[in-house]
Amino acid sequence: MFQLPTVQFTKEQEQFRLEVRAFLQEEIAKGTFIPKCDSWLSGDDPSFSRLIGQKGWIGITWPKKYGGQERSTIDRYILTEEFLASGAPVAAHWFADRQTGPLLLRYGTEEQRELFLPQIIKGDCYFGIGLSEPNSGSDLASVSTRAEKVEGGWLVNGQKIWTSNAHICNYMVTLVRTSPFDGKSKHAGLSQLIVDLHADGITIVPIKFLTGESHYNEVFFDNVFVPDNMVVGEIGNGWTQGLAELAYERSGPERILSTFPLIDELIQELKRQNNSEGLKQASKVVSRLWALRNLSIGVAQLLESGDSENVAIPAALVKALGTKFEQSIPEITRLLVQTYPTLDATRKIDRFMAESILHAPGFTIRGGTSEVLYGVVAKGVVTQ
Amino acid sequence: MSEMKDMILDVVERMLKENVDKDLVDIIEQGKWASNLWGLLEENGMTMVATSEANGGAGGDLEDLLNIVRLTGKYAAPIPFSETTFANYLLEQTNLHVANGLATYMLSNTQAFVLEDGKLSGEAIHVPWARHTKHFVTLANSVDGIHLVEIDLGQAEITHYANLAGEPRDTVKFQNAIVSQVSATLSFDEIGTMTTLETAFQLASMTGAIDKINDLTVQYTKEREQFGRPIHRFQLVQQHIVNLAGETAIALAAFNNITDALLNNHQNNEVAYARIRFEEAIQAVATISHQVHAAIGTTHEHALNQYTRRLWAWRDEGANTSYWTDVVATQLLENSGDRLWDYLTDTKNTVIKL
Incomplete structure (x- = not known):
């Protein structure tokens, strides 16, 4: 069985995490955005994209000459986690940041990089x-x-x-x-x-x-x-070039955290009720999340060290397992607390439930169906 | 991580590979154990890894030791390696001398033993390997609090029992028996830390067994043919292979993350999360591997049962999942101000040294 590296975040990385979190909390308090589940698909907000572009938080791993920060894959991982955990509207620039940038840096012409990367970094240019x-x-x-x-x-x-x-x-x-x-x-x-x-x-x-x-x-x-x-x-x-993008597409925190705002609300609700039996059940969800996060961060670390050869199978596995997990969250939640899911609910947990239930079927389909991923992993495991 | 890690692990894995086969593992069910294998590991200093030099240690750190324990789990080695090394680790961490020879321990019940004037009375059940070991390390109550004690098992009344895998799990009874060493009184936090470490050692063995079950199962799907082709070619079997690979990858990554966290004093519930998640992993791994192996896997003849029966036994020993979900639930309630994400990503340094 493949072994993935472990990551201990540095003090600077911990600091960066808190900086991003404080910024997002402040923006929520100001009413800049309303947290949502699956915000990397449904939260398209160009003004928010431009706002974080100004912070230098799009394309942070890219070369400075195009406006990037040349920071590590792990820094980007932390940034992405914070966006998703707070349900921030990052959908507009999402694919350009995750896929198009790395694609152009690897295969694009200098002209294409100079034309597109600075605009993407500013939060002005979106790619499908x-x-x-x-x-x-x-x-x-x-x-x-x-x-x-x-x-x-x-x-x-x-x-x-x-x-x-x-x-x-x-x-x-x-x-x-x-x-x-x-x-x-x-x-x-x-x-x-x-x-x-x-x-x-x-x-x-x-x-x-x-x-x-x-x-x-x-x-x-x-x-x-x-x-x-x-x-x-x-x-x-095109096929080979497209495959190279897949490790980025499949293994990120967005394959685990799409329903995180709901998990957070579930825990808050159980705490409010002083429901220790419910929290014991919910601790299993927290443990699953921790276990999946280890795998996902391990793949990010492989990408950081340039080991792109050994990344495809673990990346496919992370997506298959992670999306199944995020899909399960509304089903677990509704058995632990009383909810009534509607999209316009004023009670947060009801709205997150509705968003999660209705978005959940897509998790195991988009970016490669679980069936395709299972095929990739099975083949890889057997030939190892 | 110690620089010697890869070398140590290579040496140990080679020893286990060369010396442990199905028949050797089976001797445990005949009341015997692999003393030769123990001698080999002892000769090579492996039983003293992570022990300080002052105590005659051979170098290496806790991560190295836990990885050796993982390997003994991977080969189902019929020796009290985890028990002896963990007992010694407890002794050393509470400023006592390490035991000379085979040792075992019991932490689960703080009320089992009473210590009075240096004499121990009481009874513990399911003590691993008691009949084959010399030293017993356990918690004991005295008028001034709870201590860790070491006592010679020669003074004990030992009744033989075995767990689901046939490993010795004996009842140990002392009546006014003289203890060899007594620690200072222990705080509840210190005892909690001992439990955390105990679970880490158990997770190490479990990781090894899960890894081995995965290997056996993948190999079987390549060798076994039905309908004219190896069964790994069938999509429904592939689904089993992937689910098993997922559980195995999760177990290995969880194990590596807890050793990393313990070594770096970044302990933030990793052991609790891992133990809770392993509950699901064990269930899935045992079910899937037996389903894939079909009838032959249900026989004593086949090696699979040496690992699945161990997992089924080990999961109910020591601090179980219910203990750890309780720990996490209590912490969540106590940190009522924190959001889950703050709690989960908090890596403030927690010194886990006793």
């Missing part, structure tokens, strides 16, 4: 990730949105779906087919293009979610022109 299509979910290599070579660029036609927050994004890193599907090497012929979501030929249709809000979208491409300088990395290398 265009992967799924109506007929390509778990079987992602079967995508059929195609880009055809024309003079000076590519002409894109097709459709993406389930793109988080495309309706507020400026750009989308889009996985397209640049050469025809070949059954023998189905991962070949895919490329990543940066598509301007305000370009001619783009139509964005929000999809109404279980809560009645819209977080996911359909994105239609009708002869959309993408200039050559918006190709990420190499034409035909």
